[in-house]
Amino acid sequence: MTARPWWKTILGVVLTAIMLFPVYWMVNVSLTPTGELRKTQWFPVHPTLEGFESALSQQLPSLGTSLVVGAGCVLLTVVVAAPAGYALAILNLRGGRALNFLLLVAQMIPAVVMAMGFYAIYVRLGMLNTVWGLIIADSTIAVPFGVLLYTTFMAGIPRELMQAAHIDGAGAWRTFTKIVLPVSRNSTLTVALFAFLWAWSDFIFASTLNRSGEFVPITLGIYQYIGNNTTQWNAIMATAVVASLPAAILLVVAQRYVAAGVTAGAVKD
Amino acid sequence: MTTTSVDTTGRASHGSAAGPGPAAPAPGARRRQPRGTARQWTAFGFAAPLIAYLLVFYAYPLWRNVELSVHDYTVRAFVQGDPEFAGFSKYAEVFGSGSFGTAVVNTALFTVVSIVFQYSIGLALAVFFRGNFRLSGVLRALFLVPWLLPLIVSSSTWAWMLNSENGIVNSVIEAFGGEQINWLTSPDTALIAVIIANIWLGIPFNLVILYAGLQQVPPELYEAASLDGASARAQFWHITLPLLRPVSAITLLLGFIYTLKVVDVIWIMTTGGPGNASLTLAVWSYREAFGTGQPDFSPAAAIGNLLIVIALVFGFVHLRVQRIGGRS
Numbered sequence: 001m002t003a004r005p006w007w008k009t010i011l012g013v014v015l016t017a018i019m020l021f022p023v024y025w026m027v028n029v030s031l032t033p034t035g036e037l038r039k040t041q042w043f044p045v046h047p048t049l050e051g052f053e054s055a056l057s058q059q060l061p062s063l064g065t066s067l068v069v070g071a072g073c074v075l076l077t078v079v080v081a082a083p084a085g086y087a088l089a090i091l092n093l094r095g096g097r098a099l100n101f102l103l104l105v106a107q108m109i110p111a112v113v114m115a116m117g118f119y120a121i122y123v124r125l126g127m128l129n130t131v132w133g134l135i136i137a138d139s140t141i142a143v144p145f146g147v148l149l150y151t152t153f154m155a156g157i158p159r160e161l162m163q164a165a166h167i168d169g170a171g172a173w174r175t176f177t178k179i180v181l182p183v184s185r186n187s188t189l190t191v192a193l194f195a196f197l198w199a200w201s202d203f204i205f206a207s208t209l210n211r212s213g214e215f216v217p218i219t220l221g222i223y224q225y226i227g228n229n230t231t232q233w234n235a236i237m238a239t240a241v242v243a244s245l246p247a248a249i250l251l252v253v254a255q256r257y258v259a260a261g262v263t264a265g266a267v268k269d
Numbered sequence: 270m271t272t273t274s275v276d277t278t279g280r281a282s283h284g285s286a287a288g289p290g291p292a293a294p295a296p297g298a299r300r301r302q303p304r305g306t307a308r309q310w311t312a313f314g315f316a317a318p319l320i321a322y323l324l325v326f327y328a329y330p331l332w333r334n335v336e337l338s339v340h341d342y343t344v345r346a347f348v349q350g351d352p353e354f355a356g357f358s359k360y361a362e363v364f365g366s367g368s369f370g371t372a373v374v375n376t377a378l379f380t381v382v383s384i385v386f387q388y389s390i391g392l393a394l395a396v397f398f399r400g401n402f403r404l405s406g407v408l409r410a411l412f413l414v415p416w417l418l419p420l421i422v423s424s425s426t427w428a429w430m431l432n433s434e435n436g437i438v439n440s441v442i443e444a445f446g447g448e449q450i451n452w453l454t455s456p457d458t459a460l461i462a463v464i465i466a467n468i469w470l471g472i473p474f475n476l477v478i479l480y481a482g483l484q485q486v487p488p489e490l491y492e493a494a495s496l497d498g499a500s501a502r503a504q505f506w507h508i509t510l511p512l513l514r515p516v517s518a519i520t521l522l523l524g525f526i527y528t529l530k531v532v533d534v535i536w537i538m539t540t541g542g543p544g545n546a547s548l549t550l551a552v553w554s555y556r557e558a559f560g561t562g563q564p565d566f567s568p569a570a571a572i573g574n575l576l577i578v579i580a581l582v583f584g585f586v587h588l589r590v591q592r593i594g595g596r597s
Contacts, residue, residue, distance in 0.1 A: 091315060092312065110529070120337055248417075255410050258413060
């Protein structure tokens with residue numbers, strides 16, 4: 001073991017502190033009483049929960065909506081992406097390369113373009129301002145990523161595993177559900193995690209397809225908050241803190257999967 | 270346990286193939302044709318949800334978007350569904366608009382400046398974190414936080430930090446004797462403000478990918494270089510940077526594509542203003558379609574399609590470069 005360079009740890013802590021300063025500032029402002037917002041205070045000297053109280057009293061329903069949208073998006077993404085990964089990586093689907101290429105292209109399409117297309121379609125179908133419509137639109141961010149991630153992982157599953165199942169008389173469906181899916185558990189977790197986070201964080205689809213809906217997600221809740229009362233920044237920041245919780249929890253619980261997802265060429269708008 | 274048993278079955282199946290059964294395996298790809306087609310149908314069945322999904326939820330919205338751009342869609346035409354065909358006049362309108370030049374220049378500045386800083390800071394941090402030290406894992410994880418936060422959260426936090434009267438940034442500047450800067454409300458600084466926020470947002474992504482790329486560089490190279498007396502700086506220029514080239518190319522390309530389509534950050538902080546000071550193509554498209562009381566979908570769709578073309582051109586360039594790189 002070589003000597004551990006302490007100066008590096010210290011420098012690392014300083015750099016991280018600089019990087020995370022905006023996050024700290026958000027928490028700091030959220031705890032500041034309304035009357036003291038105009039003074040700059042480096043620490044919440046008189047911490048108060050009034051920001052959180054008014055945030056929660058108004059934003060609880062939108063938190064629920066975001067949870068539902070996130071969960072629906074995870075489900076839709078996994079159901080579409082996992083079998084497709086199996087077809088591409090293991091069953092050697094003809095035209096698989098072309099499909100892979102299409103998925104890469106799909107990730108390049110700006111969300112605002114998709115939003116306009118969906119808007120035009122939803123107007124006709126009466127799907128504007130519905131939770132379902134938002135789930136579908138949000139899933140378009142995650143599905144291409146999910147398929148590519150599953151394909152990459154499944155291509156690495158030892159062929160012997162599948163051959164053994166084949167000899168035991170298992171069909172493609174049984175092989176998929178009994179062997180491939182359980183082995184790919186980590187990929188499923190990564191895909192689910194990102195599908196949830198992206199749906200939870202989405203602003204563009206929410207602000208275009210679900211503007212005046214009865215159930216608006218939390219991102220839109222914050223946005224409308226900013227528009228309504230620009231003076232009550234402690235409440236806005238409190239809502240922002242609450243909206244960041246899923247990300248924080250997932251980072252602590254599932255950091256491994258987060259890193260895996262980013263390096264898989266993760267996409268974020 | 271399981272792996273060994275699997276290995277034996279795998280070997281056993283190979284053994285039987287060489288036996289009296291279906292003859293030699295390797296060149297017999299064509300012999301498996303009948304089973305091959307059945308297999309193809311199965312494969313297609315598994316891919317069917319995705320194919321249907323892409324057709325209905327990707328191709329169709331994109332088609333609608335093209336349709337929007339070549340018709341004259343007003344709100345009334347939207348509801349009644351009888352827009353007038355406009356050909357490429359909406360595109361001409363966009364190109365001829367006074368905002369077009371500004372939006373193109375802003376888009377170029379926003380993407381290039383953002384990427385240059387995101388990449389160089391990300392790379393510096395990746396090199397720094399490469400040498401494992403106490404807490405390095407935890408700190409690296411914390412660096413991911415900005416990337417995971419909803420964009421509306423980080424953007425509104427930055428908006429408040431850069432607020433003219435009450436923002437922390439200005440109060441620090443004033444504490445050092447500087448003058449108050451109207452970050453978000455002055456046409457001179459609005460673009461700089463959104464670029465700063467966007468750089469901050471992109472650093473984690475660059476750090477993680479470049480760090481993963483660094484892990485692939487064999488440590489022996491550095492050891493050999495140190496033995497030869499190469500300085501840290503020389504090691505960086507002659508080992509790290511050249512070996513990181515493929516990863517860098519991907520990082521820069523992805524960064525470019527993501528930055529090109531950024532709407533949230535700019536919209537939440539400045540709505541592209543004041544005036545057109547921080548207007549990019551993507552934000553312009555959003556503003557025309559959804560940002561004003563009077564939605565104007567046709568030009569918005571035209572701008573959107575232009576963005577897709579730009580992204581695709583760079584995507585193809587990247588693929589070509591990658592192919593050439595792969596051959597050498």
